[in-house]
Amino acid sequence: MIRNPILPGFNPDPSFVRVGDDYYIATSTFEWYPGVQIFHSKDLVNWTLVARPLNRAALLDMRGNPDSCGIWAPCLSHDGEKFWLVYTDVKRLRGSFKDAHNYITCCDTIDGDWSDPWYVASHGFDASLFHDDDGRKYYMTVQWNHRGEGTGGNPKHSSFDGILLQEWSPESGLMGPIKNVYSGTPHGLTEAPHIFKRNGYYYMTTAEGGTGYDHAVSLARSRDIWGPYENHPNLHVISAKDSTIAEQPIHRTGHGQYVETPDGQHYHTFLMGRPIQKRGTGRLFCPLGRETGIERVVWGDDDWLYLENGGLDGNTVPRVEVAGLADVAPTPPKAVVDDFAGTKLPLDFQWLRHPHPERLFRVDNGLHIIGRESFGSWFENALVARRQEHLAFEVETTLAAFAPDTYQQSAGLTYYYNQHKFYKLLVTFEPDVGRCVRLVGCLGNWQDQALTWLSDPIPVGDGAIELKLVVDRSDAWFFMREAGGEWAQVGDMQDATLISDEAGVGEHASFTGAFVGMFASDTTGQGKEATFSRFAYTPEGA
Numbered sequence: 001m002i003r004n005p006i007l008p009g010f011n012p013d014p015s016f017v018r019v020g021d022d023y024y025i026a027t028s029t030f031e032w033y034p035g036v037q038i039f040h041s042k043d044l045v046n047w048t049l050v051a052r053p054l055n056r057a058a059l060l061d062m063r064g065n066p067d068s069c070g071i072w073a074p075c076l077s078h079d080g081e082k083f084w085l086v087y088t089d090v091k092r093l094r095g096s097f098k099d100a101h102n103y104i105t106c107c108d109t110i111d112g113d114w115s116d117p118w119y120v121a122s123h124g125f126d127a128s129l130f131h132d133d134d135g136r137k138y139y140m141t142v143q144w145n146h147r148g149e150g151t152g153g154n155p156k157h158s159s160f161d162g163i164l165l166q167e168w169s170p171e172s173g174l175m176g177p178i179k180n181v182y183s184g185t186p187h188g189l190t191e192a193p194h195i196f197k198r199n200g201y202y203y204m205t206t207a208e209g210g211t212g213y214d215h216a217v218s219l220a221r222s223r224d225i226w227g228p229y230e231n232h233p234n235l236h237v238i239s240a241k242d243s244t245i246a247e248q249p250i251h252r253t254g255h256g257q258y259v260e261t262p263d264g265q266h267y268h269t270f271l272m273g274r275p276i277q278k279r280g281t282g283r284l285f286c287p288l289g290r291e292t293g294i295e296r297v298v299w300g301d302d303d304w305l306y307l308e309n310g311g312l313d314g315n316t317v318p319r320v321e322v323a324g325l326a327d328v329a330p331t332p333p334k335a336v337v338d339d340f341a342g343t344k345l346p347l348d349f350q351w352l353r354h355p356h357p358e359r360l361f362r363v364d365n366g367l368h369i370i371g372r373e374s375f376g377s378w379f380e381n382a383l384v385a386r387r388q389e390h391l392a393f394e395v396e397t398t399l400a401a402f403a404p405d406t407y408q409q410s411a412g413l414t415y416y417y418n419q420h421k422f423y424k425l426l427v428t429f430e431p432d433v434g435r436c437v438r439l440v441g442c443l444g445n446w447q448d449q450a451l452t453w454l455s456d457p458i459p460v461g462d463g464a465i466e467l468k469l470v471v472d473r474s475d476a477w478f479f480m481r482e483a484g485g486e487w488a489q490v491g492d493m494q495d496a497t498l499i500s501d502e503a504g505v506g507e508h509a510s511f512t513g514a515f516v517g518m519f520a521s522d523t524t525g526q527g528k529e530a531t532f533s534r535f536a537y538t539p540e541g542a
Helices: none
Strands: 015-019 022-027 037-041 048-051 070-078 083-090 100-107 118-121 128-131 137-144 160-169 173-182 191-198 201-208 216-222 230-239 251-254 258-260 266-273 291-299 305-307 336-338 350-352 361-363 367-370 383-387 392-401 409-418 421-430 434-443 465-472 475-482 515-522 529-539
Touching: 015 070, 015 258, 015 266, 022 070, 070 128, 070 191, 083 128, 100 137, 118 137, 118 173, 128 191, 137 191, 173 201, 191 258, 230 251, 230 266, 230 305, 367 383, 367 515, 383 409, 392 409, 392 515, 409 465, 421 465, 421 475, 515 529
Parallel strands: 216 251
Antiparallel strands: 015 022, 022 037, 037 048, 070 083, 083 100, 100 118, 128 137, 137 160, 160 173, 191 201, 201 216, 216 230, 251 266, 258 266, 266 291, 291 305, 336 529, 350 383, 361 367, 367 529, 383 515, 392 465, 392 529, 409 421, 409 515, 421 434, 465 475
16 A cells, blocks of 8 residues: 655655656755755655756756745656656745746756756746647746736736746747636636646646645646636545544645556645644644645546545545555665765755855765854855654764864754754854853744754863754754763753744745754854764654
8 A cells, every 4th residue: 555645754746757667756845955856666655766856056056045945846747758857946935026937957867967957937936848749848837926916817816827838849948829828716826737638638737725724736627738728526636625634634735746557547646744733732733844645546437537535526635545556565664874984975865055065065984064154044054954754753963073162153963944943952162161062943933033042051072972853743852962971951842843834934934844964054254164973863663
């Protein structure tokens, strides 16, 4: 059985494609570098990360991009010869504008060197590419409307002003007329168009309702790619918007893509969240952010797509367990330990925004992080981290060498969401204490990004320092020890719900995911280095 989510942790906006008997999913990465994660599977049960294609400055430079900007909703496709990837680099989030620039790149193999990109247009985001039977390629995107309420084509939310369609080729770029072909259902916030063709119909899958708890996968169709498009009789193929967490563990379901297997089975991916309640409050949060799930779908006699589990009766809520293609079990949780012995950063890790990682770190008998700008920098934030993938886990790291001589220099372990939602267990220097360990956080106060000091300085010697984080659902604890010593808790129990979409400005304004990792900061500008010799991530049950 497939068990949802198939891609746990921060892996939203799944674009789904089959090439022969190989299946690929591409997901959004936002401000994390390299851009776009691509996973591979043969059985739809177990998935392996095989590529992050946007890995050089010619393809992607996000220095200066605000939090939750960067790479939104890639579209991965194959035209019979090459893989094609459409991606959006969003340069602004708040206010009336988005400044969303769309590009296309291609490659003969999924894990090869992708071509320098074609710039396409900047009408909006969530761009997509469809390869028609006659060889023509069509580009789609959301049309973003900055003029305010009452001025767009969908009365529910004027900013999402329909789906634009235009022919495109690598030789000529955009060609011929551009047309707004679909304004969405009454649910509104229509985005993420993907077209597929079946039985003479062009079907357009879209995401609607925003990326929070009202999210949905909608479907429309037309005999002509240029429309007009009629809506699905149920409007939505996948949605959990009308269910409660007592009824259903999967929520925030929307934004996915359809694939047919060689033997005629049908599946649809979807974005999802797994909300749990904060201990003692009942407040909902999704510790693992927006993840990727999959469902079996069926075709009705009316040539419309429905969920296999009762969709013909209007049920749009996906299941946790779904029949897969092979009799295999999901990979059980396991600990991952890195000692950074080689010269390459392990694939689990990413960094923030920067196309020149040599400015931030190097791997050579340890991970050497070069202290750069402040914790909230959108330009050179020297932070190397991996996704949280489990509700309960432990992380340990060894800071083998770091010699700060001012409080402007620090390095250590971080539990990180973005610049206004993080904890940092740091080694630093205090004038009256010397080298010491402190715990600090930015507790969701996004307007002024004020730091909150969560412990007094703990003096430490000049040797290696081990740092630990323990997370159990909504609770987090930090620990430290010197070589040969005992673990000592630093500060009180902390609120792990801070490291979630729902904290701070909420899930409609911050929608990435939780990371754990290592950092160094040196606001003197002198580039003080920190060397880490070990990082271990151990999930519950490993």
